[in-house]
Amino acid sequence: DDPMARALIAEAQTWLGTRYVYGGESKDGTDCSGLVMTIYKDVCGIKLPRTTRDQVRYCTKVARNRLQPGDLVFFGADDSSVSHVGLFIGDGRMIHASSSRGVMVSGFDTGYWGARYFTGARVDSASDAYAHRSGARKATASPVYPAVPAGAPSISLAAFTASGRS
Numbered sequence: 001d002d003p004m005a006r007a008l009i010a011e012a013q014t015w016l017g018t019r020y021v022y023g024g025e026s027k028d029g030t031d032c033s034g035l036v037m038t039i040y041k042d043v044c045g046i047k048l049p050r051t052t053r054d055q056v057r058y059c060t061k062v063a064r065n066r067l068q069p070g071d072l073v074f075f076g077a078d079d080s081s082v083s084h085v086g087l088f089i090g091d092g093r094m095i096h097a098s099s100s101r102g103v104m105v106s107g108f109d110t111g112y113w114g115a116r117y118f119t120g121a122r123v124d125s126a127s128d129a130y131a132h133r134s135g136a137r138k139a140t141a142s143p144v145y146p147a148v149p150a151g152a153p154s155i156s157l158a159a160f161t162a163s164g165r166s
Contacts, residue, residue: 004130005070007043012087012095015039018103025050032085032097036072039087044129052076052085059121067120073108075116082118 012035014027021029025038033055037048049055056074067073069090076082086096092109108117 002068002070003134004044004127005068007130007134008039008070008087009089009095011039011043012089012103015103016095016105018097020097020099020102022099030097030103031099035095035097035103036085036087040123040126043133044123044126045133046123046126046129048123052082053080055085056082056119056121058123060124062120062122064117064120068122070126072121072123074118074121075108075113076118078118084116088120 015030015035018027018035019029020031022031023034024030025034030038033050033052036055037050040046040048049058052074055072056079059072062068062071067088069088071088073086073088073094074082075084075086084096086094086106086108088094089105092107093105094108094113095103095105097103098106106113108114
């Protein structure tokens with residue numbers, strides 16, 4: 001289970017019910033690209049482009065059968081006519097800002113969105129940015145200090161400082 005995907009989806013869920021506002025990017029009102037842009041900024045610290053057209057070009061395309069939760073899903077005929085984006089949450093579903101119903105969960109395997117599906121896409125820099133931001137960096141070796149030989153005299157920091165050796 002991917003902690004970044006869980007965080008992205010959890011953040012997206014807090015937007016459910018937000019009204020649709022063209023050009024919006026806050027919980028007072030948002031459009032589809034503003035929604036995913038703000039979620040990625042808040043969770044990963046990444047600034048995605050503002051428009052769906054620029055977002056699809058920024059990301060790496062991913063085959064539909066390779067989508068992972070947290071990936072983006074785009075709708076339209078091609079790169080230049082992409083007009084909608086959502087956050088893939090698994091099982092053929094996305095959280096997106098619908099122009100008629102606001103932020104909601106929808107399926108995209110069939111029906112309206114299924115017929116308009118263009119591509120899935122991954123924000124390549126997101127994993128590293130999330131790890132850095134969340135403190136989940138790769139473990140680095142701790143410095144190794146030499147052991148104090150048995151029988152060596154011990155001295156407190158206060159005594160050491162008082163002795164003028166600091």
